[in-house]
Amino acid sequence: MRVVVLNKRGKPLMPCSPAKARLLPKERNAIVVRRTPFTVQLTIATGETKQPVSLGVDAGYKHVGLSASTEKAELYASEIELRQDITDLLSARRELRRARRNRKTRYRGPRFDNRIRTKRKGWLAPSVENRINAHLSRIEAVLRLLPVTKITVETASFDTQLLKNPDISGKEYQEGEQLGFWNIREYVLCRDGHVCQHCYGRSKDPVLNVHHLESRRTGGDSPGNLITLCETCHKALHRGEITLKAKRGQSFRAEAFMGIMRWEVLDRLKASHPELEVQNTYGYRTKHVRIANGIAKSHCADAFCIGGNLGAERLGEFFFQKQTRRNNRQIHKLSILKGAL
Incomplete structure (x- = not known):
């Protein structure tokens, strides 16, 4: 390198x-x-002759690929693994605060009059904000090392309704899957035919419950995370006596994030570096260029194709980075370490 x-x-x-x-x-x-x-x-004065350097950014939900190159050679290649624990940590902190309030011990009072959404326009969820900041910080790190003149970011937009139903069209976009139902519970019970999805009525228990396949803390209340169980099977499941074969439905977290960050990263880069040429490209273009040039699939390879200098000599290695948690506060842990106050 x-x-x-x-x-x-x-x-x-x-x-x-x-x-x-x-x-x-x-x-x-x-x-x-x-x-x-x-x-x-x-430590000595020297000439500062520079060549045009193009930085390609393969943006993603879990990984980010970066590649800086000139017309002759690739100068920098890296792959970043982003954090995936933000939602779980925030949910754990919320549960701990609620537990302290109920026990009337040390606690932080609820701040219903201090909601950030009403105070600052453009508020983003912490998990989304963290990933966007991770993209920007890694780009800034490259800008501190190389005289980059052009930045190209791969963006994407996803039609989640089309992913769920490939035949959707017209006014069906305004008629969601829960159209005509009062709440999610009613929809899930109707979807499952008011039948327990484990024993299929063999328990003869008339009471039906809606169970979260993935923890509500991280999986939410989306219909794909809910299933109908009779009370007998529901209690047996929580006692660990039975296991479910059903798996959580498709999650669209990554697609939702890519739709949000699509313009956010570009706008922030243009605002912080008005002297640079910042533009976007799309995944289908990157795929076509990669296949046409016989380049193996990887995040760094996609970033190299995004950069546009296809005639450059590629590096044989890349710099791998893994984003980790910076703070490790005792107050955010479910089990306090021995001796910690």
């Missing part, structure tokens, strides 16, 4: 070969400022 070079003021220059980078510190013309990726900062 090529070595990142900064000038005396810390501004990015064109990278150099590892052989040349080894000589610079020995001759006291540069100092090492970072190990991964290997970065040196010059």
Whole structure:
């Protein structure tokens, strides 16, 4: 992988070969400022001739691919694994606060008059905001290392109703699957024919319950996460005496996120870097370019195709990063560690 070079003021220059980078510190013309990726900062004045550098961003719900390249060579390639625990941590914190209020112990009072949605336009859910900020922070990290002149982000929009029903058209878009039902419970019972989906009536129990296949804390109350069980099977399930074969229906979290971040990342990049050319592309274009050039599928490969410099010599490796939790507060844990207050 090529070595990142900064000038005396810390501004990015064109990278150099590892052989040349080894000589610079020995001759006291540069100092090492970072190990991964290997970065040196010059201690002498030098010319700052730069070439156009294009940064391709393969945006995603779980992974992000980045590739910076010139017409001749790929300069930087990385893959980032995003956090998937935001929703679960926030739900656990909410449950702990509610439990403390009920026990009349130390607690944080509910703030019904301090809802952020009413105070700031454009509010996004914390899980969505975290992923968008992760995209932006990784892009900013590359901009600090390379003199990028153009950024291309792959965006996508999904028709979730079309994914559920491929034959949907016209006014059917305004008539959801719960049309004519008072609530979700009534819809689920009708969908399952008012029959227990485990014993199918063999228990002779007339009382029916609606069970969450995935925890309500993280799975929500969507119809795909609900199933009809008689009270006998429902209690036996919670006692661990039986197991369900049914699985949660298709979740559209990733599709919803991609629809939200579609313009959000572009707008924030344009606002923070008006001097750069920021544009978007689409997944079908990336797929066509990748297949036409015989490139194996990966997040870094998609980012390379998005960058547009298909004649550049590719790097044989990439920089893998995994986003981790920064804070580890005792008050957010379900089981407090021994000795913690």
